Amino acid sequence: MTHFPYLNGQLHVENVPVARMAEEVGTPFYCYSTAAITDHYQAYVSALQDLDAKVYYSLKANSNQAVVATLARLGAGGDVVSLGEMYRALKAGIPADKIVFAGVGKTRDELAEALKAGIHQINVESESELDTLSEVAKSLGKQAVIALRINPDIDAKTHAKISTGKSENKFGIDIDHAAQIYSRAARLPGIRVAGISCHIGSQLTDLTPYRAAFSRIAELVTSLRRAGLPVERVDLGGGIGIAYRNEQTIDLKDYAAAVREIIAPLGCAIELEPGRSIVGNAGLLITRVINVKSGVSRKFVILDAAMNDLIRPTLYDAYHDIIPVMQPSNDDPVSRVDIVGPVCETGDRFAEQRAMSPLQAGDLVAICSAGAYGAVMASTYNTRLPPAEVLVKGDAFQVVRPRPTYDAIIGQDSVPSWL
Ligand SMILES: Cc1ncc(COP(=O)(O)O)c(C=O)c1O
Numbered sequence: 001m002t003h004f005p006y007l008n009g010q011l012h013v014e015n016v017p018v019a020r021m022a023e024e025v026g027t028p029f030y031c032y033s034t035a036a037i038t039d040h041y042q043a044y045v046s047a048l049q050d051l052d053a054k055v056y057y058s059l060k061a062n063s064n065q066a067v068v069a070t071l072a073r074l075g076a077g078g079d080v081v082s083l084g085e086m087y088r089a090l091k092a093g094i095p096a097d098k099i100v101f102a103g104v105g106k107t108r109d110e111l112a113e114a115l116k117a118g119i120h121q122i123n124v125e126s127e128s129e130l131d132t133l134s135e136v137a138k139s140l141g142k143q144a145v146i147a148l149r150i151n152p153d154i155d156a157k158t159h160a161k162i163s164t165g166k167s168e169n170k171f172g173i174d175i176d177h178a179a180q181i182y183s184r185a186a187r188l189p190g191i192r193v194a195g196i197s198c199h200i201g202s203q204l205t206d207l208t209p210y211r212a213a214f215s216r217i218a219e220l221v222t223s224l225r226r227a228g229l230p231v232e233r234v235d236l237g238g239g240i241g242i243a244y245r246n247e248q249t250i251d252l253k254d255y256a257a258a259v260r261e262i263i264a265p266l267g268c269a270i271e272l273e274p275g276r277s278i279v280g281n282a283g284l285l286i287t288r289v290i291n292v293k294s295g296v297s298r299k300f301v302i303l304d305a306a307m308n309d310l311i312r313p314t315l316y317d318a319y320h321d322i323i324p325v326m327q328p329s330n331d332d333p334v335s336r337v338d339i340v341g342p343v344c345e346t347g348d349r350f351a352e353q354r355a356m357s358p359l360q361a362g363d364l365v366a367i368c369s370a371g372a373y374g375a376v377m378a379s380t381y382n383t384r385l386p387p388a389e390v391l392v393k394g395d396a397f398q399v400v401r402p403r404p405t406y407d408a409i410i411g412q413d414s415v416p417s418w419l
């Protein structure tokens with residue numbers, strides 16, 4: 001938490017007191033540290049320095065323009081999963097030749113726009129998508145540079161909802177059919193098959209599944225080359241997990257060592273698509289206690305943030321640390337409380353029976369590790385306003401996405417004249 005210190009008894013983001021931002025911005029809001037984003041990105045760059053490896057930041061984790069621009073300025077490429085994300089990447093300053101487009105269901109329009117923009121690579125996930133892309137490319141007089149995304153049938157040992165590399169998952173091409181489809185791709189008009197891509201899941205905390213996937217990729221590349229097919233690139237996806245509660249996760253140095261041992265000898269250009277490990281622990285969700293309610297069997301701390309702001313606890317039973325903005329003292333009593341939001345669902349709960357120092361209405365708390373898959377998954381459920389987003393750099397902070405007004409949200413609806 002070096003970028004989120006308690007100074008003079010108050011939580012800060014870099015040098016800015018959280019309470020000051022809360023006064024100016026109102027709650028709830030996400031707050032990101034530029035220094036943390038930079039450190040996490042540079043950790044990749046330095047761990048992989050000796051390898052010909054390029055980082056394509058996965059925008060799905062956090063696609064706020066200020067966050068993407070921070071990474072663009074550091075030289076990162078972008079991994080996008082939709083046309084919307086491609087526009088975001090381009091607008092934030094990531095050039096087209098540093099954009100990779102992955103995703104299991106790209107439309108013809110999306111493929112066409114990606115080709116017109118001249119992006120670095122399209123990761124193709126099925127034989128039928130390959131045929132569509134070939135047609136679209138031919139009709140535009142373009143050549144699509146692709147990597148074939150393979151599904152290595154490996155259990156990433158992560159939450160089932162974010163595991164992507166087992167044969168029963170919708171992603172990628174079965175590794176057993178990959179050679180045949182790769183060879184077909186090499187003969188298709190409008191297609192230049194440049195390599196293989198693979199992403200086995202998100203929030204991986206154990207290196208073993210990566211090592212297994214890397215070995216399968218290496219075997220495939222070797223057999224493709226034996227068949228006379230060139231393979232220039234290998235995209236290893238993202239997925240490295242972060243510590244949400246001091247748990248052991250993958251050390252980048254160990255990850256890099258596995259890449260060095262298993263992938264580097266292939267002599268391919270290496271591509272990575274990290275998301276969470278760059279922004280996850282660079283962001284907090286700041287929220288205020290609305291009320292503390294004592295039930296018969298439980299005490300509930302009701303926040304002004306809810307599942308519509310941060311859905312991870314509801315969707316994946318995910319753990320997020322929750323800390324008070326005013327530093328508690330060591331002799332404060334600790335009691336177990338449920339920390340919940342105001343939405344009309346029992347699942348709208350950030351923590352169950354969590355040991356906390358005393359909280360009362362008006363207190364500010366920070367939900368930690370909220371920089372990835374937080375704001376991007378927010379909704380207006382219960383006609384709640386999505387949270388604002390703030391970026392901090394040193395002493396400076398700025399709202400980088402304001403909280404919309406109710407009129408802006410309700411005004412998107414219309415009542416038909418024939419009603
Ligand atoms: C194809 C692809 N690449 C990269 C990522 C980024 O993953 P993470 O945020 O776990 O690093 C994802 C999401 O899991 C993905 O689906």
Ligand SMILES: N[C@@H](CCCC[NH3+])C(=O)O
Pocket residue numbers: 060162202203312316372373
């Ligand atoms: N939304 C998920 C991660 C999804 C990864 C998408 N490829 C999470 O919060 O953990």
